[in-house]
Amino acid sequence: MNSPSETKIIIAGFGGQGIVLVGNLIARGALMEGKNVTGMVAYGAEMRGGTAYATVVVSDEEIACPFVEHPDAAIVLNRPSLEKFEPSVLSGGLVLANTSLVKRDLQRSDVSLIQVAATEIARELGNLKVANMVALGAFIQHAKLLRADSIERAIGDLFSAKNPKFLPLNLAALKAGMERSRFVGPAVGGRRS
Amino acid sequence: MNSPSETKIIIAGFGGQGIVLVGNLIARGALMEGKNVTGMVAYGAEMRGGTAYATVVVSDEEIACPFVEHPDAAIVLNRPSLEKFEPSVLSGGLVLANTSLVKRDLQRSDVSLIQVAATEIARELGNLKVANMVALGAFIQHAKLLRADSIERAIGDLFSAKNPKFLPLNLAALKAGMERSRFVGPAVGGRRS
Amino acid sequence: MAEKVLLKGNELLVEAAIEAGCRFFAGYPITPQNEVPETMSWRMPQAGGVFIQAESEIAAINMLFGASAAGARCMTSSSSPGISLKQEGISYITAAELPCLIVNMQRGGPGLGNIRAAQGDYFQAVKGGGHGDYRLIVLVPGTLPELYQLTMNAFDYADFYRNPVLILGDGILGQMAEPVELTPYEPILDLPPKDYVLDGCKGRPPRVVKTLYLHPTDSLVQHNLHLQEKYARIRRELNLYEEYETEDAELIVSAYGVPGRIAKGAVKMARREGIRAGLIRPLCVWPFPAAPFRKAAQTAGRFLVVEMSFGQYVEDVKLAIECRRPVAFLGKGGGWYPSQEEILEEIRRLSSKAQDPASVKGSV
Amino acid sequence: MAEKVLLKGNELLVEAAIEAGCRFFAGYPITPQNEVPETMSWRMPQAGGVFIQAESEIAAINMLFGASAAGARCMTSSSSPGISLKQEGISYITAAELPCLIVNMQRGGPGLGNIRAAQGDYFQAVKGGGHGDYRLIVLVPGTLPELYQLTMNAFDYADFYRNPVLILGDGILGQMAEPVELTPYEPILDLPPKDYVLDGCKGRPPRVVKTLYLHPTDSLVQHNLHLQEKYARIRRELNLYEEYETEDAELIVSAYGVPGRIAKGAVKMARREGIRAGLIRPLCVWPFPAAPFRKAAQTAGRFLVVEMSFGQYVEDVKLAIECRRPVAFLGKGGGWYPSQEEILEEIRRLSSKAQDPASVKGSV
Amino acid sequence: MAKIKFYAERCKGCGLCVLVCPHGNIRMSTELNETGHPYAVLVDPARCTHCALCGRMCPDMAIEIDDPKTSKKDKSGKPRE
Amino acid sequence: MAKIKFYAERCKGCGLCVLVCPHGNIRMSTELNETGHPYAVLVDPARCTHCALCGRMCPDMAIEIDDPKTSKKDKSGKPRE
Amino acid sequence: MDFHRPETLKDAPTHYCPGCGHGIVHRLVAEVIDELGIRQRTIGTAPVGCAVLLYDYFNCDIIECAHGRPPAVATGIKRMLPDRILFTYQGDGDLAAIGTAETIHAANRGENITVIFVNNAIYGMTGGQMAPTTMIGQWSTTTPDGRGQYAEGGPIKVCEMLSALDGVCYLERVSVSSPKDVMNARKAIKKAFENQIAEKGFSLVEVLSMCPTDWKLPPEKAMDFVNEKMKKVFPLGVYKDRSGGRHE
Amino acid sequence: MDFHRPETLKDAPTHYCPGCGHGIVHRLVAEVIDELGIRQRTIGTAPVGCAVLLYDYFNCDIIECAHGRPPAVATGIKRMLPDRILFTYQGDGDLAAIGTAETIHAANRGENITVIFVNNAIYGMTGGQMAPTTMIGQWSTTTPDGRGQYAEGGPIKVCEMLSALDGVCYLERVSVSSPKDVMNARKAIKKAFENQIAEKGFSLVEVLSMCPTDWKLPPEKAMDFVNEKMKKVFPLGVYKDRSGGRHE
Ligand SMILES: Cc1ncc(C[n+]2csc(CCOP(=O)(O)OP(=O)(O)O)c2C)c(N)n1
């Protein structure tokens, strides 16, 4: 059981899928909303050829524990990540699956599911790299943890500093994700509110 | 105060004067007489250009402490060794001085003195290197700690194994030391007996 | 309040060090602290300082020996195996009384172990992994704001006492991100002039930095007595810890570093359940802040120590309270992390015992 | 009784090792243990073994890592700064559970210090100077006959427990000569087959010697738990110490190594004066022989620890008796040697206090 | 007759084999394998000369060739251990 | 005129100067100095050319030469610091 | 061409990145061990570096060593078991930074071992920091403006440096950046093992190898990088060869 | 010839043995420092070796380093104080055994320091054990049958080995075994300091030097030993010289 005011999230996929960025944006969005936040990235030898993942804890209180063993929500961008993290999600929690790469159904019935064809949508948008933003959009839309405008601002801050020309594409991907995703069962935010 | 059954000895001089050998022979002699014994050699950086010394503890009991801070007897083969060790000899103790190199008198009146012109006698015997044996002879003669025959046996054992041709010379030096030395004041052995 | 930045602990460490005037860094890559040299490699030149990726941890610590002797605020960082390699150098620097900051973002050991966080190097840090009777000031932040502040303070402690300071972190502290306000550096101590610095003997007699004491025979003992006096003074003057709900506590939980913050969460949960638990969370473990422990031992019947090792810090807790209360232990080494729930479970178990006066008496 | 030989401790160590079947030595010169590699350099070839003067202490300990994996009884020796350099390697060897013998003839520290004898590396040896939760078996002979016997036994302990053994000596132990009877080696334990040895996989599956534990995530914790179980077993099984006149003692003096024998002399002197002093002199300090201390604490009112350091061993004595009795301390680091007289003086002072019941009560 | 095999599940999609085939006879799949990589596919078995250049370049032993003529022997003529 | 000085108390009696004097103009004392070493002695001041070979070879700065001509200047002509 | 997994290589997927040279070098070493029929008397050392998990792939006895110390560890084993075949497998950080002293002194002693030195001009495992062999101007996570901007010095050329040591028998630099290079690399590796079997002393083969991940290049560009950049700085060839010395 | 104690050398008797080369090398370094007028901006490092007490003799700032680490320590100082003059003074054990990595990497980085390397082919301070430069057949307390009998390898030739490193500016081997050699040694040492003043990078002078005590030879025989034995194995001369590079 995580603390009631606390939400723990895992974002997982291949290295290169922009996992860390998603975690970073969730954390920055939460920070803007005045919440407490901690983030962490899986590091080191485990990365080579394997699954990359990042975790975020968002809370209204002082955060005691920065690691996430049992997330409230898992955003999984590929199949191996689902295998790895589905079992650890809290009962009543949430899984977001990139249906372009995760072809199977959930094995658990006690968690909700957000479906988004992130890779395909990104392909349509002309850049496979923004699949992560599509997924983030879907998460924001359904998890009801953070406001869309906080995330948009966070994206704005980050890209205008480093890569302004990619800003529109990323915002478009976020929007597409919000719009073109499907929610099955009660959302994490829902469970809480 | 050293334990009554224990005698602590320092032998000091230049490196090359055969200090270690003297310590070794005293220890072996004591061992032959069934006594307990420990020995030690000053080691390391302090040796370069400085004074070399060895210590021996001879005892009828188990020896507690192998180091010699305040010897019962100091055998000094050169002047710097006298400077260094004269002050540390126990009151009532003994100093053996190689008068060939130590030209000054003792500064203390509470210790006895054995005088032997070790270097000159060695020169007469044809080899400066046996000055140490001359000194040892003088020590054996006057300190009354060990029997002459034990030391002779120890010398015999050591030289017949490694350097048989030097045996007679060393024995002669020992003898010369025993004969051509002078005792001033009560001996260590005397103090004890 | 200025805006908060979101940085990894390892990156934040660099910002704090540079803010505090650190102008020399030498290190060698090792997970989980690679962001330290990586960030240093561009931040140091920006700040007009020197960054060197050394050929080894040994070279790095010895470069610090030089840089510190030259008067620089300087630092190195590594993780467990790399810190083991620095032990000779650390003994030398401490013997020479040169200030510097050493960071150990501990990982799982022994040997190559793994790269998860752990606290198996406590003894090494606190009792001395190198040879001889020396002491490091050992700081143990548990949050990133603490890491930021203590890193800046570390340079002051080092300069003030002319002693190396070790920040004993762990992989999580280095890898986690947490918002921190980057407050400007303010010296917290009145720093003495660096009158030992080697910068050429112009206008003064030549100086020597050394650790060999041959003459007179007792000179090394004398030097050690001087060091011991300094350590006694540091013991008197430096005491950093957080106390939480200890006044009426029947059970004191204690942990340092990241487990300390988790333990705090567990204590909060316990309080919500009506259990009278309290927390002592040291921010430095040498000198060991014995006072709050001694005080708490007068009222609290039991202690629980949580540690990401098989029991090292717990020895110092026992010594601090002179074994006057039973000290329970929850800990494993090699990359095990305590969860709030696990700690809470243990608190519950112990506090039910605490209510049983017989059991308390029996174990005292 | 066979004839006794008169050898320096360092030389005797070599004879004992070779007698016990040690056939690999790697080391690097350092005073006060140079006679070890020097004697090894001709004795090993005589015995058909390997002597290597390594390029450094680090290379030497890692050569042992290999030689031990190849099944050899092997050994290295050094003194304080050199032992500090070996800490990473020691952590690895212990993690890989390879048997070997490491000898530290301690000198004055910290830093380069001096070459007099000292006991400032106790914590390093006993608590772990390297990283991670590991333990060495630490033997502390005080006389040369003990050095001879314990060196031979060390190889048995190492093989039996698959754990490195450290002989924690000091400059005096290595440099002093004392008559010893060179008794033949007899295994003291029923040694298990070396089924971990790497000698090519002919007729068996390939073997791996490693210290990295990545998969599954808790594999390193599991490995550590296995090590901890082994350490618990060693704690149960290995207890080496000399007790002298403890039965009716009001004051227990304790010291290890050379100061242990000196303390014994002082206790004898005290008894002659009618003071009821006793001695506990451990021959191993990890595992720490807590039992005799606990027993003595039931009757003796005070303890006195003598140590050639500023107080390391004394912490373990306090922990062993759970601080139930006041523990006085006589010690200095950096090359100070205790004399019988100094210890006796302290015994006298404390025993007069011991006769004053108020003072005892006050400090418990 | 010699026969070349591409093991899709071992392939990491690095494309080095594609680069070195003297006959341009290898292409990458558009599908991903189980581990998420595109994998190498032989274009035309008939055009393969079994030169093994692709196999020698492959870091992942994802290509093997059965050739009865040279089988079970190494170049030195010694039988395999 | 130049003048050579042998400092007996600094001399360790190594004899290197004796070996290198081109005029065989140095010998060792039969006496020992305070530290117990025989020391180098100039045989004949008149035969000394002040070539300083002995001094350059001496490990112990036991030989110095005063030469008003070259004094206070080093070879590069710069005055001493 | 019959072409199969050598017996000395286990049938296990590696953890290496796509296009990483380590996989090729592993296979070559395994092929040579097969070919010489020495698998059952070979003992390998794993380095700390991306190849640390060597023992999951090699079908022979393996000892995993502390970072930089394989030559010392191999010395310990070889001296006790002179009739076994010892190889070390080391990265550039392992061999030429932290392990500099161990490498040079094992070479100087003429230890009769075979060293496989994988030079990818970067610290692979730790994520792309400067290696001792990183080239002037090359980007890495610790030389963000390219090596050489802040007195890092230039790349250490191991074969050139070791060739001054009398104890060394054989030094060759090869590459795995083309099929032809791979074939040559195999020959060199074989020779390095043959030397050991014939007790000719220290042999080292330096293999220029791809690290697409930490170079931030796709695999095919990584191959080009070796061929166009690395080979210029690290010329291929035999740097020392005394293997004929005692026999031919 | 006016010939006096240089100002940079204190008027203190040394602890060196009679006929030891260290005393000569000390004087040469001090003379050069005097001559270049840099005493007040020079910082020297003392090694662990017979020269550990350097600071009792040199009249300038000195830092005493851990065994083998002077190049790293000097790097730390020089980088913080680039306009000061740094010299290390190291024995063969210090520089070429335990300190191998520090030496090679300081050289490779082209650290702008001056290294005075006293090669006496033995561990002087610890009483005569084999050094990395001990020659084949040479007796030492750890090679009682002469080096080379038990696979110790041969002597490491530091100048030869370092010459492969791009970062190195100047390498010369000299001797102090005759007045003429002493004069040449002085020139080389001067050049090594001048290079640093001109910011030309790493300069090392290897000085063959007598250790009568641990060679068990009288001083004059020790001189012969250098001239007849050591010079054959360690040929004198310039091994690398880029000091003209940037200027002439
Ligand atoms: C003592 C120590 N220092 C540092 C490390 C961290 N470390 C692991 S691998 C590595 C370098 C890897 O680079 P390289 O040797 O070139 O091998 P590669 O991964 O490139 O094949 C380092 C620095 C360590 N494990 N131990």
Ligand SMILES: Cc1ncc(C[n+]2csc(CCOP(=O)(O)OP(=O)(O)O)c2C)c(N)n1
């Ligand atoms: C870490 C460490 N290892 C070993 C020693 C012991 N030690 C002191 S000096 C020395 C070698 C001295 O030889 P060298 O460097 O050649 O200098 P020399 O005395 O010949 O001038 C050694 C091994 C030490 N002090 N510290």
Ligand code: SF4
């Ligand atoms: S074997 Fe040769 S021809 Fe056939 S696919 Fe491979 S590279 Fe192309």
Ligand code: SF4
């Ligand atoms: S070289 Fe191997 S791993 Fe790479 S694409 Fe071809 S078959 Fe796949």
Ligand code: SF4
């Ligand atoms: S100055 Fe020349 S001539 Fe005079 S004593 Fe010295 S060496 Fe001989």
Ligand code: SF4
């Ligand atoms: S060279 Fe110097 S020390 Fe040696 S004998 Fe001559 S004056 Fe004396």
Ligand code: SF4
């Ligand atoms: S990081 Fe580089 S060396 Fe390591 S596995 Fe990946 S490509 Fe290979």
Ligand code: SF4
């Ligand atoms: S031992 Fe050798 S190097 Fe050391 S001072 Fe004596 S002669 Fe010189």
Ligand SMILES: [Mg+2]
């Ligand atoms: Mg690499």
Ligand SMILES: [Mg+2]
């Ligand atoms: Mg030397």
